[in-house]
Amino acid sequence: MELKEAKEKFISTWGTLGSLWGINKAMAQIHALLFVSPKPLSMEDIMEELEISRGNASMNLRGLMDWGIVFKVNVPGERKEFFTSEKDVTELSRQIAKERSRRELQPTIKVLKEISGIEDDGSAEAKEFIKQTKAMHDLADTADTMMHRLVNQEQNWITKTLVKLLK
Amino acid sequence: MELKEAKEKFISTWGTLGSLWGINKAMAQIHALLFVSPKPLSMEDIMEELEISRGNASMNLRGLMDWGIVFKVNVPGERKEFFTSEKDVTELSRQIAKERSRRELQPTIKVLKEISGIEDDGSAEAKEFIKQTKAMHDLADTADTMMHRLVNQEQNWITKTLVKLLK
DNA sequence: AATAACTTTCAATTTATTTTGAAAGTTTAA
DNA sequence: TTAAACTTTCAAAATAAATTGAAAGTTATT
Structure with a gap:
């Protein structure tokens, strides 16, 4: 080729x-x-x-x-x-992570927080809904925190730490 | 609501x-x-x-x-x-990570490896191409490794480690 | 073995997204 | 200030993707 x-x-x-x-x-x-x-x-x-x-x-x-x-x-x-x-792949990933968080993750987290806060009327329906949307909210929140760490200054230490852990 | x-x-x-x-x-x-x-x-x-x-x-x-x-x-x-x-969000993320790796990341890595291996004819064009596609290959490879760690048994320790690092 | 209950398939249609190209807009140079 | 060089915008056209619905396929029941 x-x-x-x-x-x-x-x-x-x-x-x-x-x-x-x-x-x-x-x-x-x-x-x-x-x-x-x-x-x-x-x-x-x-x-x-x-x-x-x-x-x-x-x-x-x-x-x-x-x-x-x-x-x-x-x-x-x-x-x-x-x-x-952007020629540097690290900076490229950071930029993309930052934008995706802003455009997709954060609006979703907002909705999840809002809807998981409905009142529990005691029904199985409501109980499951609250439990599941709360779990999803926590997951999205953790993901967003991780992305932010990548995006901000901590890039160096976290990358190094991860590489050490993962290699 | x-x-x-x-x-x-x-x-x-x-x-x-x-x-x-x-x-x-x-x-x-x-x-x-x-x-x-x-x-x-x-x-x-x-x-x-x-x-x-x-x-x-x-x-x-x-x-x-x-x-x-x-x-x-x-x-x-x-x-x-x-x-x-699937009701467990952790298992859900794992499954999605696994599938995306298989469907998207791995085929891409294969292509990147292949094309970054072209012979360097000394031109600026070729030099830049090789450098950039190699960098992209390394990035994709690291991402794939991380996903695999998540997917496999190590889930527990890595999650705990990350949470400790990030919280 | 026949029939009823249910699921899958797929060509035709609908809907959504992307692309074009030419008119309108902007900037620079003489 | 005019005109040429260049860029943006956006309605119309082209393309791609999702959806329907009914026929074909499958499985369970009597």
Whole structure:
């Protein structure tokens, strides 16, 4: 296998895998392309390489910037904008963990807290509902705490600790 | 808020959240319903409560059984099949982690290993590609190892250790 | 062995998501 | 200030995914 083929494989694998962290195909592919590109790319470059429309490229680049994993860079002497991605996988995971917590986990925790607080009328239905939604709330809360530790400064010690424990 | 309202809220929240672990709305809603139900439900019950068709119920129940988080139970004296879900959130997370590793992480790791092994022709393109895909491979591998520890027997000590570290 | 009770399958339909492309908007350079 | 270079927006079109419902399949009962 040579570079071109490997690159295509990476981009398409990443594309279909986008669902793993809740983004669409084009978005994941743009990210993949930038992730392995040694220098920033213009929108033109991206459109061409991935064979997607201008509108598609524009919207998904914006989406990636909202996730905080793709950035605009200014290339001196160039009129148009260039884009590059977060290159450090540790920082990338942190950013994704942070965003998923904010977008998905935290709203869910809020709902779970609210609904598990209904009054127990003594019925089997209510008892089971309260018990199960409370258990789910605790789980989500623990998961969120773990994610936050990863996201914040403690990254170093926790990673090291985990690696020690797990290796 | 009373039980009925809370239950509806739980089911719909879980439904829209299904994407978090890669399943569709109906599937997540069936799971939610069974998760808070004190006793097993028939396909009829599920169809009625969620207002979905027989075919939909049938296919998604099968999907949930493939995930290993919903089971058929035999209710004595009843002709039809009844269903129940994994009730323990710890076991539920384990099962989901196990399946996601098998379905998504492992195939990805395989591709990453393969493509990061291309020959370095000395170009900046190739150098960056190899460096970045290798970093991604290492990350995915560490994540997979962590998931496996969770899935297997070590569950207890690692959970306890984490809780101690994180609380 | 026939029938009733129940479940699965799958082509057709509906619904949801993604993509396009061209008009509108913005920025830079002359 | 004008015009060219470039980017964003968004309604319409294309594509993909989920859902239905009825026929086919299966299993249990008499």
